[in-house]
Amino acid sequence: IEDFFQCFQISCQGATSVTTFVVFLCDKIAPALRRAVYERTAKDVAEGMKGKIPDFQGSRANLDICILKYLAEQENFEHFTQYLHHPEEFFKKYIEKQVQSYCLDEIRRLEKLLDSSLDFLYRNILSAVSLSTQIVNNRKDREDKISLWLDEFCRELTEAMNLPRSDLKGIEHQEVTDIEFLRSAMAEPLAALRDNLRKEFADADMSSFSRQPHTILAEHFSGCWAQCPFCGAVCTNTMRDHEGKHQAVFHRPQALQGFKWYRVFLGFTLYESNHLVIDICSSSVASNVKFKNLGGKLIPGNKYWEAGPPFSEWKIQPDSSMQAYWKWFVCRFRTELEDFYSRKFRGKGKIPVSWQRVTKQQALSELGSR
Numbered sequence: 366i367e368d369f370f371q372c373f374q375i376s377c378q379g380a381t382s383v384t385t386f387v388v389f390l391c392d393k394i395a396p397a398l399r400r401a402v403y404e405r406t407a408k409d410v411a412e413g414m415k416g417k418i419p420d421f422q423g424s425r426a427n428l429d430i431c432i433l434k435y436l437a438e439q440e441n442f443e444h445f446t447q448y449l450h451h452p453e454e455f456f457k458k459y460i461e462k463q464v465q466s467y468c469l470d471e472i473r474r475l476e477k478l479l480d481s482s483l484d485f486l487y488r489n490i491l492s493a494v495s496l497s498t499q500i501v502n503n504r505k506d507r508e509d510k511i512s513l514w515l516d517e518f519c520r521e522l523t524e525a526m527n528l529p530r531s532d533l534k535g536i537e538h539q540e541v542t543d544i545e546f547l548r549s550a551m552a553e554p555l556a557a558l559r560d561n562l563r564k565e566f567a568d569a570d571m572s573s574f575s576r577q578p579h580t581i582l583a584e585h586f587s588g589c590w591a592q593c594p595f596c597g598a599v600c601t602n603t604m605r606d607h608e609g610k611h612q613a614v615f616h617r618p619q620a621l622q623g624f625k626w627y628r629v630f631l632g633f634t635l636y637e638s639n640h641l642v643i644d645i646c647s648s649s650v651a652s653n654v655k656f657k658n659l660g661g662k663l664i665p666g667n668k669y670w671e672a673g674p675p676f677s678e679w680k681i682q683p684d685s686s687m688q689a690y691w692k693w694f695v696c697r698f699r700t701e702l703e704d705f706y707s708r709k710f711r712g713k714g715k716i717p718v719s720w721q722r723v724t725k726q727q728a729l730s731e732l733g734s735r
């Protein structure tokens with residue numbers, strides 16, 4: 366009877382040990398798994414959008430064209446001013462909005478993507494349990510079975526999720542001898558963990574991400590955001606802090622940044638006018654029309670770099686061709702622009718009749734096929 370009692374005690378102790386071990390381990394796995402699912406899904410969303418949504422299939426220049434088309438469809442002056450004055454912010458907001466509709470549209474893509482990340486990671490955990498059990502079974506020589514099991518388990522999962530081995534020190538000396546029993550004891554709590562997460566995903570929204578998918582996607586379209594000091598066109602360099610001067614392919618009429626004409630009296634006295642400048646800056650830099658630099662000094666356009674920074678930080682190629690888009694925009698939002706800057710399209714800033722003939726359709730088709 367004594368023998369029986371002893372045996373019973375040991376097997377009971379063994380079972381408690383395994384239970385303690387499994388509970389502790391699953392408590393550590395749960396938050397790590399949850400985090401890993403969201404991290405993986407954020408990347409999947411960004412990658413999926415780059416593959417499927419035309420806006421994100423090319424360079425930032427392509428995205429810019431898509432944004433210009435979107436702005437023309439909306440015909441909202443407020444949106445235009447944000448785009449013209451805070452391009453980087455506008456791009457980020459645009460990307461965020463697109464990500465949101467991609468994730469939360471009627472087919473609830475977010476839930477599907479979270480589920481598939483969960484499935485992938487869950488399978489990884491199950492196979493890590495199997496593999497580490499197998500390895501421990503093959504090492505009859507080792508006394509510290511649990512420590513070895515945990516080493517292997519964490520190693521197997523390194524790529525899939527962040528479960529530091531050091532967090533599991535509390536259970537590495539547990540007296541678990543029956544490793545096969547441990548393996549089967551893991552199955553149920555792990556499945557419960559998966560089912561709980563699945564339930565949570567049914568109501569998931571964008572706030573559940575610690576690293577937002579739109580942040581990941583926006584990084585892909587980063588680069589230099591310097592704006593031309595004349596017209597506000599954004600530098601097209603793909604490096605944020607690049608060497609050399611800023612450059613843009615297309616410049617714009619300077620009225621978009623509120624540039625106005627001055628009248629010069631007797632060669633030096635300046636009289637402000639409230640007439641906007643409709644000239645494109647890349648044609649102004651080929652002329653000797655003067656402009657005022659930040660210090661109030663008059664500099665001829667064809668020596669614009671002598672105006673110092675930020676003018677000298679730009680390389681503006683002389684080019685008189687203006688995108689039809691901006692001709693359409695200036696005519697469409699003429700009153701809004703005049704009100705916004707409290708200036709007028711008059712005198713030298715009179716809008717040419719030819720601009721008024723540009724239709725939105727022409728403006729858009731000139732932008733490109735996307």
Ligand SMILES: [Zn+2]
Binds near residue numbers: 594
């Ligand atoms: Zn410019």
Ligand SMILES: [Zn+2]
Binds near residue numbers: 589590601602611612
């Ligand atoms: Zn630049």
